[in-house]
Amino acid sequence: MIKFTDVYKRYTNQYEALSGLSFELMDGEMAFLTGHSGAGKSTLLKLIALIERASHGQVLVNNQNLTRLPPRKIPYYRRQIGLVFQDHNLLHDRTVFDNVALPLVIAGENHREIGRRVRAALDKVGLLNKERNLPIALSGGEQQRVGIARAVVNRPPVLLADEPTGNLDPDLSRDIMHLFEQFNQVGVTVFIATHDLDLIKTMPYRQVILHKGRLSQQTEHSI
Amino acid sequence: MxxxxxxxxxxxxxxxxxxxxxxxxxxxxxxxxxxxxxxxxxxxxxxxxxxxxxxxxxxxxWDDVAQISLFLKQDINDQKAQKLATELKAWPEITNVSYQSASKSLEEFRKLSGLDSLLDTLPTNPLPAVVIVQPDGKNLQADVIGDLVSRLEALPDVELAQLDMEWLQxxxxxxxxxxxxxxxxxxxxxxxxxxxxxxxxxxxxxxxxxxxxxxxxxxxxxxxxxxxxxxxxxxxxxxxxxxxxxxxxxxxxxxxxxxxxxxxxxxxxxxxxxxxxxxxxxxxxxxxxxxxxxxxxxxxxxxxxxxxx
Structure with a gap:
């Protein structure tokens, strides 16, 4: 589903964020991306979300060669990727419902379908009763779940998360990870960048470990 | 769908x-x-x-009141002038024509100016006969009226054609x-x-x-x-x-x-x-x-x- 072949990412100031990276994630797989700060985790996710482009090498996602994708097709490509961020990236002047509905509104879904799918997504993350609230009225964990609902509402085949539990306490973090597992169980490919090693070592998923922009090791299922 | x-x-x-x-x-x-x-x-x-x-x-x-004064040549007699006035009336661009003889002009001038004694000393009437033409101002553009003026001036009997409404232009x-x-x-x-x-x-x-x-x-x-x-x-x-x-x-x-x-x-x-x-x-x-x-x-x-x- 996601395949990196000899990928380099160099920024203009000669700083090399990724060097000769190759790895593959299977369709329907769930995996963690770990490594020290500055190891290149965020850069790697940005390459998958086409926020950045690789300087060299090939990135294939869902059978699309991202190095060749023209800019005008980027929005349509991004609709196949659910993105979850550490700082949620919610729109603070819109209700929870409107935030989750955003990808569907963009895709031009009709009104009734939007209502149905948004409520299904909010139900999944346990926030159905908060749909009329503004994000500011929610706790950090709840805001993160709104972010997750928004990422999955249009049923993307790939779900990416960048430090989704970075600001949460261990119990909430476990809930969030459990939520990701549930999406994985219905066939979504899930790739989560995290440094919450204590949490993920209890979970039976592969780890892609980066060190200074290179692949340091890949663990098999750790349990 | x-x-x-x-x-x-x-x-x-x-x-x-x-x-x-x-x-x-x-x-x-x-x-x-x-x-x-x-x-x-x-x-x-x-x-x-x-x-x-x-x-x-x-x-x-104000176009309606635009008028063209045709000052006729001195040798044109009343009869000939009247005939010209009737002819002009038939022109499509012209709505109305009136004729004022030289003697009537002199009379008018005498009345307005009060130069009785001076005018009596003149051997002949210096004033020309005048035909006053009213063009169809509503339906005519300014340049058509100008054209009309030059055509009127070209008539053999006419000495001078003057558009009175130049200030309007x-x-x-x-x-x-x-x-x-x-x-x-x-x-x-x-x-x-x-x-x-x-x-x-x-x-x-x-x-x-x-x-x-x-x-x-x-x-x-x-x-x-x-x-x-x-x-x-x-x-x-x-x-x-x-x-x-x-x-x-x-x-x-x-x-x-x-x-x-x-x-x-x-x-x-x-x-x-x-x-x-x-x-x-x-x-x-x-x-x-x-x-x-x-x-x-x-x-x-x-x-x-x-x-x-």
Whole structure:
């Protein structure tokens, strides 16, 4: 589903964020991306979300060669990727419902379908009763779940998360990870960048470990 | 299916339209100031245009009294002159012809000037016979009348043909100059409206940078992101155009009194034409076009600069 072949990412100031990276994630797989700060985790996710482009090498996602994708097709490509961020990236002047509905509104879904799918997504993350609230009225964990609902509402085949539990306490973090597992169980490919090693070592998923922009090791299922 | 998609499309546009109107409504003071700037900028050339239209109207009223005096050659006798007058009456461009003999002219001049004794000393009547021609001023352009004058002058019996309303042509020229000036002024002020709206939209874009980034991250196309800003420009322009219309009406209302007084001093039936109906359509429409264009320029310029990081 996601395949990196000899990928380099160099920024203009000669700083090399990724060097000769190759790895593959299977369709329907769930995996963690770990490594020290500055190891290149965020850069790697940005390459998958086409926020950045690789300087060299090939990135294939869902059978699309991202190095060749023209800019005008980027929005349509991004609709196949659910993105979850550490700082949620919610729109603070819109209700929870409107935030989750955003990808569907963009895709031009009709009104009734939007209502149905948004409520299904909010139900999944346990926030159905908060749909009329503004994000500011929610706790950090709840805001993160709104972010997750928004990422999955249009049923993307790939779900990416960048430090989704970075600001949460261990119990909430476990809930969030459990939520990701549930999406994985219905066939979504899930790739989560995290440094919450204590949490993920209890979970039976592969780890892609980066060190200074290179692949340091890949663990098999750790349990 | 296509029908349903189209309905969805229209519905989304309507939603964005109302959403942007709501945003404008929630900042009443800032929005009102923008409307005023646009309104005043549009009202200025519009009021000048209305005044000019009125002057034009007055001058066309006066076309009716334009007349051409044909001074006949000295050797033309009364009979021949009468015949010429009857002939001229048949010309399609001419509505009325009257003849005044040389002796009658002399009599008139004697009466008006009071130079009795001096005139008695002249051996012959120095005044020519005159045929006064009234062209069909309502249906004829100024250059056609000019053409008519030269044709009349070319007649063998006519010494000189003189259009009495040359000052009217001058007024028309002044009017034309004024119109050109107003066009330029209107163009410049339209440009300023474009820039005002462009700048307002630019600020709105900067205010919503983080929102634009989020929309791009979840797959929003540039068209989708552009849409609310274009509608914001649409509202600013259209509502600014309405403000311009109201400003125009107030201006005309203030001018109306003095103009009526002026007209009554000239025994004129003249009343100010407000053009309020056509202006009510024209000003908001112009505003709308400028608004959407200004927004388009601002969005095109700034949107591509905002990318998620």
């Amino acid at each position: 296509i029908n349903l998609n189209f309905k969805n499309y229209l519905l989304r546009h309507l939603q964005v339209m109302l959403f942007t109107l709501g945003r404008i409504w929630r900042q009443p003071l800032a929005s009102l100031m923008t409307f005023m700037v646009i309104g005043i900028a549009l009202a200025l050339p519009a009021s000048l245009y209305v005044l000019l239209k009125n002057i034009e109207q007055v001058s066309t009223q 001058r007024l028309r020229s002044i009017n034309e100059t004024g119109q050109r000036g107003i066009s330029i002024l209107g163009l410049l002020l339209s440009l300023s409206v474009l820039l005002v709206i462009g700048n307002t939209i630019r600020l709105a874009i900067l205010n919503q940078q983080s929102e634009i980034r989020v929309i791009k991250l979840v797959g929003g196309t540039n068209t989708f992101i552009r849409r609310p800003f274009l509608y914001t420009g649409f509202w600013y322009g259209t509502l600014g155009g309405f403000v311009a219309w109201i400003t125009l009406l107030i201006t005309m209302g203030l001018i109306n009194g003095p103009i009526n007084e002026l007209a009554s001093q000239y025994n004129s039936q003249f009343t100010l034409t407000w053009l309020s109906g056509s202006m009510m359509l024209f000003l908001p429409f112009t505003g709308m076009l400028l608004g959407v264009m200004g927004a388009w320029l601002a969005v095109g310029r700034h949107l591509s600069a905002i990318e998620p990081t």
